[in-house]
Amino acid sequence: MRTPAQNAELALLLEVAGTPKPGNVDRQHDLPGLRFEHFLAGAVGAQNGLRMALDSDVGIGEAFERAIEGMADQSGGNTQFGALLVLIPLVRATVEHDLTRAGVRAVVEETTVEDATAFYRAFDHVDVRAGEPPEELDDLDVRRGSDAVPAVRERGVTLGELMEESADHDGVAREWATGFERTFEAADEIVRRKGSVPDRAAATFLYLLSREPDQHVAKKHGKGTARSVMVRAQEAREGGPELVEAFSESLLRSGINPGTTADLTAGGLYIALERDGIEL
Amino acid sequence: MRTPAQNAELALLLEVAGTPKPGNVDRQHDLPGLRFEHFLAGAVGAQNGLRMALDSDVGIGEAFERAIEGMADQSGGNTQFGALLVLIPLVRATVEHDLTRAGVRAVVEETTVEDATAFYRAFDHVDVRAGEPPEELDDLDVRRGSDAVPAVRERGVTLGELMEESADHDGVAREWATGFERTFEAADEIVRRKGSVPDRAAATFLYLLSREPDQHVAKKHGKGTARSVMVRAQEAREGGPELVEAFSESLLRSGINPGTTADLTAGGLYIALERDGIEL
Numbered sequence: 159m160r161t162p163a164q165n166a167e168l169a170l171l172l173e174v175a176g177t178p179k180p181g182n183v184d185r186q187h188d189l190p191g192l193r194f195e196h197f198l199a200g201a202v203g204a205q206n207g208l209r210m211a212l213d214s215d216v217g218i219g220e221a222f223e224r225a226i227e228g229m230a231d232q233s234g235g236n237t238q239f240g241a242l243l244v245l246i247p248l249v250r251a252t253v254e255h256d257l258t259r260a261g262v263r264a265v266v267e268e269t270t271v272e273d274a275t276a277f278y279r280a281f282d283h284v285d286v287r288a289g290e291p292p293e294e295l296d297d298l299d300v301r302r303g304s305d306a307v308p309a310v311r312e313r314g315v316t317l318g319e320l321m322e323e324s325a326d327h328d329g330v331a332r333e334w335a336t337g338f339e340r341t342f343e344a345a346d347e348i349v350r351r352k353g354s355v356p357d358r359a360a361a362t363f364l365y366l367l368s369r370e371p372d373q374h375v376a377k378k379h380g381k382g383t384a385r386s387v388m389v390r391a392q393e394a395r396e397g398g399p400e401l402v403e404a405f406s407e408s409l410l411r412s413g414i415n416p417g418t419t420a421d422l423t424a425g426g427l428y429i430a431l432e433r434d435g436i437e438l
Numbered sequence: 439m440r441t442p443a444q445n446a447e448l449a450l451l452l453e454v455a456g457t458p459k460p461g462n463v464d465r466q467h468d469l470p471g472l473r474f475e476h477f478l479a480g481a482v483g484a485q486n487g488l489r490m491a492l493d494s495d496v497g498i499g500e501a502f503e504r505a506i507e508g509m510a511d512q513s514g515g516n517t518q519f520g521a522l523l524v525l526i527p528l529v530r531a532t533v534e535h536d537l538t539r540a541g542v543r544a545v546v547e548e549t550t551v552e553d554a555t556a557f558y559r560a561f562d563h564v565d566v567r568a569g570e571p572p573e574e575l576d577d578l579d580v581r582r583g584s585d586a587v588p589a590v591r592e593r594g595v596t597l598g599e600l601m602e603e604s605a606d607h608d609g610v611a612r613e614w615a616t617g618f619e620r621t622f623e624a625a626d627e628i629v630r631r632k633g634s635v636p637d638r639a640a641a642t643f644l645y646l647l648s649r650e651p652d653q654h655v656a657k658k659h660g661k662g663t664a665r666s667v668m669v670r671a672q673e674a675r676e677g678g679p680e681l682v683e684a685f686s687e688s689l690l691r692s693g694i695n696p697g698t699t700a701d702l703t704a705g706g707l708y709i710a711l712e713r714d715g716i717e718l
Binding site: 159160164167168171172175185186193194195196198199201202203205227228231232233234354355356437438 | 439440444447448451452455465466473474475476478479481482483485507508511512513514634635636717718
């Protein structure tokens, strides 16, 4: 009965309800200035953009930009930027093709230069320019936001091509470039597990984190830290609930948030709801 | 930027995020078979009905029925029936008149017999017929669900009049009959407090519970229990956080859920978001 857009919104809510998700805000953990309720407001705010993704006449770049604009209408800042970048093409695949890796690959291939310009405009709504930007900012650096639009047009690069170029250092871009390999893997993990859906989401998050370094952590804290977090996630999984909770507290205290892993978990939840009809 | 329908949905989410709300499911407390995620799904599911309430051409009974149908699409059962019965006329008042007691009084006065029939049909979507119904069920007993529709038509009773008749034993009906007196009081309490919005909601819930017996508790456990819960809420408020948590655990163990007080809190959150623009 829920539309794909509504399942996507619910996926955002279930993702943040799953606990513990080491290093990230969840039902039991807040960060200073970024709290659980910011994610609730972000999910509701993303609604109009998610609904636009149902309409094949609307570019998915435009739908994404609208989702980010709505998401950002709370003081916590960038709550679900990456998750929405995963969800929007999945929603479009659901209505335009089918919710398979081939379906979402087709969506990526169909993206246009206009989608790419809208993607850059989306950055205007969130503060990703924290810290001093380097003096020589690449023409297509996302920190330029909409200022990069003329360069995007000149180069004639589509959103799918842009993602391809970033695939080696951005975990969400890699999903776009690989037919959402890990997102579909996350869905399968969620479906095969037992227990409540938020519990399955939290377990899947930890599974993903233990398998590959989180790219958001790598960007912010370096590859060494990302790799160390991965190894500690493996140890925590083997050690049981108390170790997982201790690991979580440690990451939160250090300000290490495996955000990309949370984005993939949200995407996996959407697929599990929409494709597999997992029940709540 | 959020529509009134989106603020209403966010109010449902913030209500269940506030903790502790003694006796009720919240961010930190589940009940067997009724968990936090059922409320998340209930809020998203109510979306279409809440959006219908924005459209003056749609009766609020019909909007309510649609909201309940969507809300019920999860296995936890009746999560937000009462809260939606508070929210739908408030949303309509926002778009049709203004979000004041006079505005929502006007909405109640404008209700029709068709609204009343839709209200009865809404009961078909939730299990309110738990236990053995008495052999002689009154013609307009809500446990009849849509079977009561012919009797409603024959009596020519509007939804507003129906609520008036139930005002002495149903806390939400009393809101309808009194221009949402306690709901607006809840909003003022939320607005005047400090701290995060879920914390303010939880404090307001406890304040309301300490002032009047919860009618949902009275219906299920008798007036004496409802009065005792009210007195214990007063003591818990005076005793501080630990006593509030102990009180909460005690109610949860006894299966005593002050549901009406939660419904009014959700309504108060909506008003605080929509009228006062409280920031998240």
